[in-house]
Amino acid sequence: MAVVGLGDVSVVHLAAIEKLGATLVGVCDSRGDYRALLDEVRPDVVHICTPHDQHVPVALAALERGVHVLMEKPVAHTLEEADRLVAAVKDHPALKVGVCLQNRYNLTSQALFEFLRSGEMGAVRGGSASVLWHRDAAYYAARRWRGQRRRSGGGVLINQAIHTLDLLQWLLGEVTSVRGHAGRYGGVAGGGSVDVEDTAHMVLDHADGTRSVFFATTTNAVDSPVTIEIVTERATLLVRGDLTVTYTDGRAETIAELAPDGGGRAYWGASHELLIADFYRSLDDPAPFWIGPQEALKAQHLIDEIYHH
Ligand SMILES: NC(=O)c1ccc[n+]([C@@H]2O[C@H](COP(=O)([O-])OP(=O)(O)OC[C@H]3O[C@@H](n4cnc5c(N)ncnc54)[C@H](O)[C@@H]3O)[C@@H](O)[C@H]2O)c1
Incomplete structure (x- = not known):
């Protein structure tokens, strides 16, 4: 390597x-x-x-x-x-x-995917997700490209929230329409000027008629856990660190996420190693790796739509 x-x-x-x-x-x-x-x-x-x-x-x-x-x-x-x-x-x-x-390799993402595909949750009624993080002057000063649109392509959407947006479209299916806005609403805590957006919201319509809503910002006071909530006929499935499934009959179960083991920052999660191991394994396999450029571009197309239309 x-x-x-x-x-x-x-x-x-x-x-x-x-x-x-x-x-x-x-x-x-x-x-x-x-x-x-x-x-x-x-x-x-x-x-x-x-x-x-x-x-x-x-x-x-x-x-x-x-x-x-x-x-x-x-x-x-x-x-x-x-x-x-x-x-x-x-x-x-x-x-x-x-x-x-x-983040597709997070235990919670994999469990959500399986729950939804199994049919045991009934039809999906809708989804929502939020990324409420904190990126201050030190973050941009350390690496100037992060605050320069010509080098990064953008801010909170393309840099931070792309993972969660990708999960929404992976879990709920292809997005047929996206509307929303991205802008510099909060500025950079601690000063400094960047020309990338810090806050964005979106409404996504998926091919099967399901709708999801999405909010992301880097102007939050802290790095809050990413949330993804999917409501189905039989349960509410909430990821916030761990995955909690609360059934309409009152039962609840929790699927715990893997804790990062030192190598990464907590908000990057523990799943890089799982993805890298899977990629290495795929080298002996004739099929393309499942998260190739075209697959990864699905979320990026949604982001581009918000940036340019
Ligand atoms: N998957 C995740 O959760 C995750 C987390 C953090 C960062 N990232 C991504 O990782 C990438 C790097 O982010 P980072 O925060 O480590 O950035 P960084 O600025 O800390 O590191 C980038 C490094 O690349 C070097 N570099 C720049 N141009 C180069 C070139 N032409 N050849 C060789 N080296 C070059 C820079 O000198 C720098 O050391 C970005 O795409 C970022 O979005 C992903």
């Missing part, structure tokens, strides 16, 4: 590589040349942990060299850039490309 981009999130990737018993053959940050790294060490897989505008260039260089790609979210800072990767993936069908939407 090789890792390109040695900032905050790389710590989680490096820890997973070691824990899974894979061999790290090279790393490269912005003072190095990722093309030279790929040529010299010829890894099987490159983990891409760079800022959003530096995902696709590294991925294309890897595919050209026959290297599998595991990239951080989002696919790219713009849809045009993402489409360059989608085209390249078609030209390299033997290579795997995975995107780190690791």
Whole structure:
């Protein structure tokens, strides 16, 4: 394995590589040349942990060299850039490309998915989700790209809430219509100027007629647990850390989430390692990895709709 981009999130990737018993053959940050790294060490897989505008260039260089790609979210800072990767993936069908939407591997997400698919909850009446987090001046000052739309593509939606938006569309089905707004409502706590949005709301209509509503902000006083609530004919399923299922007859059950074990920040969850392990396993499998660029772009298309329409 090789890792390109040695900032905050790389710590989680490096820890997973070691824990899974894979061999790290090279790393490269912005003072190095990722093309030279790929040529010299010829890894099987490159983990891409760079800022959003530096995902696709590294991925294309890897595919050209026959290297599998595991990239951080989002696919790219713009849809045009993402489409360059989608085209390249078609030209390299033997290579795997995975995107780190690791929250699909949360125990609570997997349990929700199974409950809804099993039919035992009855028809879905609707869903809602919230991401109420705190990102202050220090967060943006530490890495300027995070507050620069031309490099990040945006703020709370594309950077933080994309995971939860992806879960909503994965759990409740394809979104046929999205309306909402994103803006700079709160500013940056502690000062400093950024040109990315800090708050957004959305109403999503899913293909089967279900509606979900969504709210995200980085202006909250603290990092509150993400919530996802799905109401069905027979139960209310609420994720807030753990998953609590409360049945209409009064019974309740709880499915506990895995606790992060030191490598990551609590709000990133513990699921990176699960996704990375699954990606490595998929290398022996002829089918594409299930969270490839096109799958990951479903949530990004919704975000783009809010940004540009
Ligand atoms: N999945 C998650 O939960 C999660 C959590 C945090 C961050 N992320 C994502 O991870 C990515 C990185 O975020 P971060 O917070 O670690 O950023 P960061 O700024 O801390 O780290 C990025 C690193 O990439 C390096 N870099 C920039 N351009 C490069 C290039 N061309 N070649 C090599 N290195 C280059 C920078 O010098 C920096 O060290 C982003 O896409 C972010 O959205 C995902």
